[in-house]
Amino acid sequence: MSQETLVFRNECTNFAGNRFILHYFRFSPPIFLQKGIVLLKKPEMNALGKALIGFWESSIGKKLIVAVTGVMLVGFLIAHMVGNLLIFQGRESLNDYAYFLHHFLHGWGIWIFRLGLMGAFVLHIVATIALVRENRAARSSRYAYEATVQAPRSSRMMIFSGLTVLGFVVFHLLHFTVRVDPDLAAMKDPMDPSRHDVYGMVIAGFQNPLVVLFYIVAISFFCTHLNHGISSLFQTLGLRSEKTKWITGKIGLAVTVILWLGFISIPFLSSVNILKDKGVPEKSAAHSAVIEATTES
Numbered sequence: 001m002s003q004e005t006l007v008f009r010n011e012c013t014n015f016a017g018n019r020f021i022l023h024y025f026r027f028s029p030p031i032f033l034q035k036g037i038v039l040l041k042k043p044e045m046n047a048l049g050k051a052l053i054g055f056w057e058s059s060i061g062k063k064l065i066v067a068v069t070g071v072m073l074v075g076f077l078i079a080h081m082v083g084n085l086l087i088f089q090g091r092e093s094l095n096d097y098a099y100f101l102h103h104f105l106h107g108w109g110i111w112i113f114r115l116g117l118m119g120a121f122v123l124h125i126v127a128t129i130a131l132v133r134e135n136r137a138a139r140s141s142r143y144a145y146e147a148t149v150q151a152p153r154s155s156r157m158m159i160f161s162g163l164t165v166l167g168f169v170v171f172h173l174l175h176f177t178v179r180v181d182p183d184l185a186a187m188k189d190p191m192d193p194s195r196h197d198v199y200g201m202v203i204a205g206f207q208n209p210l211v212v213l214f215y216i217v218a219i220s221f222f223c224t225h226l227n228h229g230i231s232s233l234f235q236t237l238g239l240r241s242e243k244t245k246w247i248t249g250k251i252g253l254a255v256t257v258i259l260w261l262g263f264i265s266i267p268f269l270s271s272v273n274i275l276k277d278k279g280v281p282e283k284s285a286a287h288s289a290v291i292e293a294t295t296e297s
């Protein structure tokens with residue numbers, strides 16, 4: 001009598017969307033026999049799932065995702081730059097601000113914000129790549145020259161500067177958020193030793209000329225990426241025409257230059273000792289108000 005042994009299982013879907021599991025058995029004497037068994041039914045998708053898939057599959061849906069997440073990311077950059085510039089007001093302002101961010105909503109606030117930022121970042125990249133592919137496929141059938149020569153060159157530049165941004169963000173998070181340097185991690189606010197001294201950490205973190213050079217080069221690359229990204233955003237949204245080309249270009253450039261100057265100023269001025277540790281100020285009424293508000297939230 002022949003003996004059967006299960007060799008492998010293979011899950012597949014037929015043209016009607018029904019899911020099968022095929023079991024392949026080996027019988028002795030060795031011949032293959034296939035047993036097809038319908039085990040699973042195509043799951044019914046609810047109305048919300050159908051609406052979400054329809055939204056993602058439409059070109060306007062993806063454009064909306066790119067636009068909303070793009071505005072969120074630029075909004076984060078503007079807020080981060082403005083927050084960082086508090087360093088010019090002194091230790092108390094920057095450390096109060098950092099304390100507020102870390103203790104808002106009993107410490108949950110920063111995690112909600114981080115998740116939102118990560119989600120926006122991932123969605124922005126995935127939807128942009130999907131749109132670029134769709135546009136390229138549509139264009140290559142109409143304008144063979146543009147598709148093969150021009151599009152890859154600008155895409156290559158965006159990929160290169162985008163990778164630089166990714167490298168910068170990883171370095172920056174290790175530098176100031178994870179604080180891999182034990183000297184920077186151990187810095188305590190002399191006004192309130194129970195909290196971290198972000199002010200002292202940033203100034204001390206920019207005493208190494210190589211680190212400063214890295215920040216300046218990486219932020220400059222980042223800004224070229226941003227400038228191109230903002231003008232592509234206008235293009236993607238159909239807001240760039242012959243009439244609006246000038247103004248949209250200037251808006252993108254203005255946002256980029258403001259961010260570039262705002263971010264670059266801190267490492268540059270710290271490295272040449274213009275921005276330096278001003279010592280320990282008297283505690284002000286504003287400081288007590290921040291601590292009280294955060295404790296109550």
Ligand code: HEM
Nearest residue numbers: 080084098114169172176177198202215219263264266267
């Ligand atoms: C040279 C200019 C910059 C300075 C001085 C600076 C400073 C800082 C500091 C001190 C923190 C840690 C805050 C804390 O944990 O209390 C931080 C976090 C962060 N920075 Fe920057 N930053 C700069 C530029 C940038 C740029 C250009 C980007 C984006 C490309 C960026 C993205 C971030 C992110 C994503 C975090 C993590 C926020 C979190 O805690 O979840 N930074 N930065």
